Amino acid sequence: MxxxxxxxxxxxxxxxxxxxxxxxxxxxxxxxxxxxxxxxxxxxxxxxxxxxxxxxxxxxxxxxxxxxxxxxxxxxxxxxxxxxxxxxxxxxxxxxxxxxxxxxxxxxxxxxxxxxxxxxxxxxxxxxxxxxxxxxxxxxxxxxxxxxxxxxxxxxxxxxxxxxxxxxxxxxxxxxxxxxxxxxxxxxxxxxxxxxxxxxxxxxxxxxxxxxxxxxxxxxxxxxxxxxxxxxxxxxxxxxxxxxxxxxxxxxxxxxxxxxxxxxxxxxxxxxxxxxxxxxxxxxxxxxxxxxxxxxxxxxxxxxxxxxxxxxxxxxxxxxxxxxxxxxxxxxxxxxxxxxxxxxxxxxxxxxxxxxxxxxxxxxxxxxxxxxxxxxxKALRLHEExxxxxxxxxxxxxxxxxxxxxxxxxxxxxxxxxxxxxxxxxxxxxxxQFAPAIFGGIYWKGGTRQGAIAGLTAGFAVWTYTLLLPSFAKSGWLSLDFIKEGLFGVTLLKPQQLFGLAGLDEISHSLFWSMLANIGCYVAVSLRRRPDVVETSQGTLFVDVFRHTEGAGRSRFWRGSAQVQDLLPLIGRFLGPERAREAFLAYARRHGQTSIEQLQANADLVHFAETLLAGAIGGASARVMVASVVKEEPLGIDEVMNILDEASQVRAYSRQLEQKSRELEAATAELRAANERLKELDRMKDDFMSTVTHELRTPLTSIRAFSEILLEDPKTNLANRKKFLAIIVKETERLTRLINQVLDMAKIESGNAEWHTAEIDLHEVIEESVAATSSLFGDKRLSLDMALEGGVPKVMADRDRLIQVMLNLLSNAVKFCEADRGRVAVKLSAGGDAVRVDVEDNGPGISEQDQRTIFEKFRQVGDTMTAKPQGTGLGLPISRQIIEHFGGRLWVESSPGQGATFSFTLPLNREGDTRHEERTEK
Amino acid sequence: MNRSIITGQRLAAIFLLGCVLFNYPLIALFNKPGEIVDIPLLYFYLFGAWALLIGLMALAIERRKE
Known part of the structure; x- marks a missing residue:
């Protein structure tokens, strides 16, 4: 089959x-x-x-x-x-x-x-x-x-x-x-x-x-x-x-x-x-x-x-x-x-x-x-095609x-x-024979054109003499004499036993001599002079390819002027006009332009064109062709070396720059946060101003109203006069209290407050405060439970200030408790290295969101713009400042509907205090 | 390709191992008459070493993390 x-x-x-x-x-x-x-x-x-x-x-x-x-x-x-x-x-x-x-x-x-x-x-x-x-x-x-x-x-x-x-x-x-x-x-x-x-x-x-x-x-x-x-x-x-x-x-x-x-x-x-x-x-x-x-x-x-x-x-x-x-x-x-x-x-x-x-x-x-x-x-007139x-x-x-x-x-x-x-x-x-030129070319920047030509020529010549010609002779094209006797009868030139080297097979023999000649000439001739401009730039691009591929490094070595209308037809002649236009258009789009006409004929574009052309007719011819339509200003070898130096400097700078920009970003974020905080404070200040003016205006309005009545109507009876004057006095007191609190806050904040620190007994402080507020309890018919542990050690603090804190907490508790059914409990206990005071009420409680804000200045639970504020919004912040001044802590525990417990602790030693002093001085 | 440094070094080490395995004097050790499982000693050694190298290269390449 x-x-x-x-x-x-x-x-x-x-x-x-x-x-x-x-x-x-x-x-x-x-x-x-x-x-x-x-x-x-x-x-x-x-x-x-x-x-x-x-x-x-x-x-x-x-x-x-x-x-x-x-x-x-x-x-x-x-x-x-x-x-x-x-x-x-x-x-x-x-x-x-x-x-x-x-x-x-x-x-x-x-x-x-x-x-x-x-x-x-x-x-x-x-x-x-x-x-x-x-x-x-x-x-x-x-x-x-x-x-x-x-x-x-x-x-x-x-x-x-x-x-x-x-x-x-x-x-x-x-x-x-x-x-x-x-x-x-x-x-x-x-x-x-x-x-x-x-x-x-x-x-x-x-x-x-x-x-x-x-x-x-x-x-x-x-x-x-x-x-x-x-x-x-x-x-x-x-x-x-x-x-x-x-x-x-x-x-x-x-x-x-x-x-x-x-x-x-x-x-x-x-x-x-x-x-x-x-x-x-x-x-x-x-x-x-x-x-x-x-x-x-x-x-x-x-x-x-x-x-x-x-x-x-x-x-x-x-x-x-x-x-x-x-x-x-x-x-x-x-x-x-x-x-x-x-x-x-x-x-x-x-x-x-x-x-x-x-x-x-x-x-x-x-x-x-x-x-x-x-x-x-020139006679072919190809340049006109x-x-x-x-x-x-x-x-x-x-x-x-x-x-x-x-x-x-x-x-x-x-x-x-x-x-x-x-x-x-x-x-x-x-x-x-290509190996030395290629390996040398990708790992050694010193190789030169003459070196490569010399190496290749020498290696090729030895190969021809020791392998190719003997194979011709064995095919009968040449006389076998020169193999047996050596060229011109010189024994040392026997092609398969060159210089008397015997004992190797013909391939090993030829490989040894050709590589020796090839590598020897390549290195020796390359070392005769420094690589010139083009060799240096190409050598750098080849040897350092892993460093240059990502950047626009390729066009660094070119300087000159060119026209798009010269480059495009040149590429078109070899690739076909249609494909050339497509390639240029794609290039333009990559660089954010919509048409070829917008392209700048800069070094990048010239390189793009040359590389494109190199794909069709090879690198060497492409260079010649592109050079024929652009005007290149040759770079000196020193300039190329400078560019290479600059490149490494630029890399170092860019690393530093990245570092700096990271730092800058961090700083910006901090600044932005601070700015937010400032804006918030500013807004709170505005809120406070409106609250305070509102608060100030209310007593002022009634003071003015009653004063005008007294002034314009001399016939007002004595009872009414007394009543009106009593209101005026009370409203004035309210004004004074408000102004005092604002001043107080400002003093504490600026560190100008006076502190009369002494050993005090919290037991006494609590009893005194409770006594001072007993009329409030009586008015609303609230019950008050006291659970004061005996033998609580004394603490170092300002007695009047602590009473101020206790009064604030107690009056707050009274304020938020329902009349008749309200119950307030005060507890004093000592534990570890601190004494602790709790003031508990069974009022409406404080939502979690509000718990975070009530200690901030000028904040009050509820909407200050619609509901009538229950206070100045300064009591708790002032209290917290005072407690913290003595190294203690003031906080609240509460959930809506379950009442609230305000607690503070004061340390038994004075370390916390001194630490705090240092902090406020800063 | 991810130019993982450790993978490149592993492959280079395999290359060096191969250079030793496939050269004098190691092949001289096996360059004598004799058989292992009915296969001539040198033949068995060379193909065994060859397969070992390929296995190691496959391991180095396929188990790298990209």
Whole structure:
């Protein structure tokens, strides 16, 4: 059943499903409901790391080096532990600067240098093209092997087939078309491809399931589990050797260098950068991926060794390439469906890698290689074009086609020279060259553009000489002499034993020398001079990204003048006029303006425009383009340093300011409370004035009225005269009493009152007061109970003042008691260090609300404006002042309807008194 | 993302632990013939250590308070 057309149609159906997913993902993204906004999808899409090199190649590597395939996956697992610091920082920087590729990242960091971006692009393309050709080779080989089913036939040398019959050519063309459809459907200012990411996540799932399926089939279907396979392997010396690594320094060394290499690759392979950084929807997703992605890696590796051992047991003569065991084992067992599934799994591994990698590379080629050249090429008159977005898209499409074509050419030319895994490692070593410039760039402000260029150039040159050229030589393009004899016959220049360094495998050897050259040149050249203005400002923005993202720090380093009507058309030329207007309008709204015309072309807006443009054509070109329409006044290095100093000072000031404002708020609250209190007092004073004037007017009115009668009517009889004069005297007394009380209060309040403190007996005081008020009791026919404890100690107080208090309390009790039925009780008791006096009545009682206010000055129970007041409202406040003066306490306990009990205590010693004196003096 | 300092330090510690577990001399201890539950010693050790690291990372990430 595995005819060519079946395989082809299943493959196309699979690609159709992929496209459907991508289409759906893009639609959902446009509708604002992202399907990839999910940490699990993010982690799955990161598994684009596992290409056909993993899918087919791991088994091949395991068949020759045993456990040696593992460092490629252990490295990323280790690196994931550092993502929390490193990857998060890179993502934050990239989002803040709208960075769209690794070339853009490096060139932005080192002063938005176009030459640096170009260099990175060239290294990436040269390093990655063999890797892409590897995918073509894997798909084409697996297709040919499957086509020969049920026979197991290894594909002939690639170059042997005529061009038009070569399946790899068609695969390359299909992949190119597919990638163009996926990756360049429209020009996005952020260069994100949600649909593509959804498809990649799906592909990761497919390849994992396919590999697990074949692993389970081999381990448990062909053999009886892990134990069985390893037991059989024990019997074959060649297989037994695979279970350990050679116990030598060199093998541990290469183990370490492969781990290190893969740690760098997981960060800096263009496809990993694209997925992990550029396509990242939300940096929170990174957290889950830190453990989910390594989990994916361990799952896809569990069955590698069993499949390798199983394959070697099955094909002991070596007629079948170990790279194909994943496919050939199901085939030889006549599992057609499984074999087809494995083929699809391999296809998904290849397409995932090719799609993301070519999109990433095409962005770099377009933004950092082609556009800078085109924009400088005056003859093209590009600056007169109104809309260049079509140009960007078509450059990218051509770049995708060109990269795949390059991959195919390499595939035809290199042929079978290398096993799959070899090519992958060469690519890894190429992208590892980015590490010093990036790590240095995000943690060290001292790196300069020349330093980065020198480091990258030196590392790339050493890589080319020690890895790429020897691989060309092994492919037969170059004479093998220079490997064996060294360049020009100089033994020290042997590319794989440079300067006589022998005993390392070629990857470790190349990694050591290229990293030495790269880091050495980067640091040494960077230290030759101080970073210039742009490098300092960009360096600060990158290294201190966690401090700068929230504020408007980005535009601090720009000074000059610009016009909105210059900026808008510029952005419109690259993004399309419509989208540019939308973006500017959104910016205007964010800044509280309703239209673009109201926008001020200040430093913030210029930065916004440049960042927007950077998303489309890369940071370096964006800077050049924006600089062409605005007039920038260059800042001196000293000014930049000043700004940085100012920034830290400003931070300190703002902290102080916050502190001050908190203090101020507290003070304001206090003041407000005091003000409320004052207003209340003022209101109470007004109330009192009206009460007092009312009180004063009443006796005055009657005094005046009776005086006038006496004056105008001399014939009034004697009895009436006497009566009238008696009223006048009584009213005058009332006036005097009122005025005395007001004066008394004022004296006590101001501390001018006279106190005649002596030892007094409260017993006497109470009896005297009761005697003085007995006529009041008699008038209303109230009963009075006395319960005075004997032997109460004497207290230090002013006798007259205490009598005043007692009289006030007693007369209050009388005032509020009903005639005939009223009962008043006076109690005296001693307890602890105080004596206590209670005056209890059975009047109407005092509501809780009133209990709080009756001790305040000028307050009376009841409405003073309507009911006739029962007193001056000063009696209780004066009493309380007196008691408190002697260190005692005066309070009331009551509930409405239950009568009221006024109580006071006086301390037995004089401490309270002296304390009080001190307080009043203040 | 909440840049919790303690989570970052835990992950860095796991990274360092992994560097030790996956390198000479520790792997040399297990680099000899022999089997544990029918699985070659080195193979068993590497996958065990690997799973341990992933478990620790999952623990550090999922149990942090955001």
């Amino acid at each position: 595995l005819q060519g057309w079946v395989i082809a149609s299943v493959s196309f159906a699979y690609l159709g499903v992929l496209f459907g997913i991508a289409y759906f993902g893009d639609k959902r993204a446009d509708a604002g409901r992202s399907v990839i906004a999910n940490p699990t999808i993010y982690a799955l899409s990161l598994a684009v790391y596992c290409t056909t090199w993993t899918f087919y190649g791991s088994v091949g590597r395991a068949a020759t080096t045993g456990i040696g395939f593992l460092p490629i996956y252990l490295g990323p697992t280790l690196m994931a532990g550092l993502w929390w610091y490193v990857m998060l920082k890179i993502i934050r920087i990239s989002k803040a600067n709208r960075i769209t590729s690794i070339a853009d990242f490096i060139s932005s960091r080192y002063g938005k240098s176009q030459s640096l971006g170009g260099l990175v692009t060239i290294i990436a393309v040269v390093g990655i093209v063999p890797y892409i050709s590897l995918q073509l080779k894997a798909v084409s080989n697996s297709f040919i092997i499957l086509l020969n089913y049920p026979g197991i036939v290894m594909p002939a040398k690639a170059g042997a087939q005529p061009l038009l019959q070569d399946s790899a050519l068609y695969i390359a063309m299909i992949l190119a078309a597919f990638t163009i459809l996926f990756g360049t459907r429209h020009l996005d200012a952020t260069e994100r491809h949600e649909g593509m990411v959804a498809a990649i996540a799906f592909e990761s799932l497919v390849k994992l399931l396919a590999f697990l399926a074949v692993g389970i089939f081999v381990t448990f279907g062909i053999y009886n589990g892990f134990g069985d396979i390893f037991d059989r392997a024990e019997l074959v010396p060649k297989l037994k050797a695979l279970m350990t690594v050679a116990d030598s320094g060199a093998s541990y060394g290469s183990w370490w260098s492969l781990t290190f290499l893969s740690m760098l690759s997981i960060m800096f392979l263009p496809r990993q950068f694209q997925i992990a950084v550029v396509e990242n929807v939300n940096e929170r997703h990174l957290a889950r991926a830190i453990w989910l992605f390594p989990l994916y890696l361990i799952l896809i590796n569990i069955f590698v060794l069993p499949i390798a051992v199983g394959g070697m047991l099955h094909f002991p003569d070596g007629s079948v390439d170990a790279d194909t065991f994943v496919l050939t084992l199901p085939m030889v067992e006549r599992q057609e469906a499984l074999a087809l599934f494995v083929f699809i799994g391999g296809l998904s591994a290849a397409t995932g890698m090719v799609i993301v990698e070519t999109i990433a590379l095409s962005t770099m080629v377009c933004n950092d290689l082609v556009m800078p050249v085109l924009l400088r090429w 109104q809309d260049l977005s079509w140009l960007l898209l078509s450059i990218r499409r051509w770049a995708i086609a060109a990269i795949l074509l390059l991959g195919y050419i390499y595939f035809r030319a290199a042929g079978e020279a290398y096993a799959l895994v070899g090519i992958g490692l060469i690519s890894f070593a190429a992208v590892a």
